[in-house]
Amino acid sequence: MLKELNQQRRAKAFTDLKIVVEGREFEVHQNVLASCSLYFKDLIQRSVQDGSQCGREKLELVLSNLQADVLELLLEFVYTGSLVIDSANAKTLLEAASKFQFHTFCKVCVSFLEKQLTASNCLGVLAMAEAMQCSELYHMAKAFALQIFPEVAAQEEILSISKDDFIAYISNDSLNTKAEELVYETVIKWIKKDPVSRAQYAAELLAVVRLPFIHPSYLLNVVDNEELIKSSEACRDLVNEAKRYHMLPHARQEMQTPRTRPRLSAGVAEVIVLVGGRQMVGMTQRSLVAVTCWNPQNNKWYPLASLPFYDREFFSVVSAGDNIYLSDTLERSCRKSSNSFVSQQQSEVQTCFPRI
Structure with a gap:
């Protein structure tokens, strides 16, 4: 049946809905589109009920927030079940499918993106999934990014994410790192990517680094000599807190803070x-x-x-x-x-x- 309906669509036969995007006209069947998209189902119902289309042979919808070539791919999938998806268009297609509530289309895009996750793109996919409230892709990208932190830390992408996203990432207990020094170094690199606007966040960022788990010699020889640390009293206080943790092992029970809680990758847990x-x-x-x-x-x-x-x-x-x-x-x-x-x-x- 869909094969016949698709042939009718291409021939513009028996179609009853015209969608205009970027000056291009797409003629489709209302019932086919409404059965695949809750967004278009609601839009068609409202257009019919308000009587704005009276006198027209076909219902007409003009959309300004969609690319014509993306709609063409969406319609091709609706009528044939086939989809040409690659790394170049996957994000754009998912954004459109999510926005216009093509749920089956979303699942196909999510499945593709999950297989394409790499150290260089996982944080971008994570941010996109969060913005679109795509929970399946969000949890997959998050787990992936946390598991391969050393590889992610070596990419340029991590230096471009927002401050809030950066803090959410490096503060996670599941961040897989064998050395907290790498987390500290990533924080310093992120700040120095744009020191004029980011230096103000130094203490806020350092507060989520587990400084007590950094080796004492590294604290003294590297952290203490970093200008970003030396120029901030709040940062110096955090470093001194870590030093006390090392110097007073018998008093550690009284020094418990989020920074003294080991990450899961440390192999230490409270039981x-x-x-x-x-x-x-x-x-x-x-x-x-x-x-x-x-x-x-x-x-x-x-x-x-x-x-x-x-x-x-x-x-x-x-x-x-x-x-x-x-x-x-x-x-x-x-x-x-x-x-x-x-x-x-x-x-x-x-x-x-x-x-x-």
Whole structure:
């Protein structure tokens, strides 16, 4: 049926809608176009209802916000299901398809663009998808850009994105970087691309760099000597904060800020640990020695080193740094206070300390 309708369209036979774009006339069937585009369906209905087309043989719509060659490709897809799409026209076609609500056409463009994502274009595609509220392409481009940050940081495109988009990108916990120094260097490059207008944002940008994870020697030899940093009191305060973090490891618990939270690529995460517990075995309860942790970043459970005792209960548990401390355990048989333990989970070792 569509093949016959397309032949009629080309012959301008039985068409009842004329669309005028950039001086070119396109004759189509109202029902075909309305079935594929909610935008045109609503536009046709309103034009018929307001009576502005009375006396005309065909309904006529004049559009000023669309290119004629783009409309031609859209109509070709509507009537044939085929589409000539390439890297040169994909963005333009998607913008038009999204604007005029050709949803099937949008899916084809999105699928094409997802396969064409590279380090040199992913941020541009991300910004376009956000502007068009194209969630599928947005999430795909975002995940892609975050995963290959070192490659993206080497491209010119990152130096041209807006300040807000730049901050949203480098502040993301999922930014995949093995060295926070690269994030810092990218910030400096972005500012120096247009220092007259961008230097004012130095402190705002530096605040989303995880400076405490930069090596101390790099802080002293590179960051401290950067003129953009030296000329800003707010920037110097951020650098000094990072220095204190390195100099006072035992006070890090009191220095928690968004900058001290490791990125996911660092392989470090805050977890919830379950220690011991009770289990019904027949008619009796048995104390558990299992220690497990839940990682909220990937929603998975992991086993840790088990407790070194079976018949203790009413113990206290506290964490400090990477260690978990258990104290004041009681033997169930005699309610005798026993030793304290420290569980060093990285080495899966428990060390016993005599009770003081």
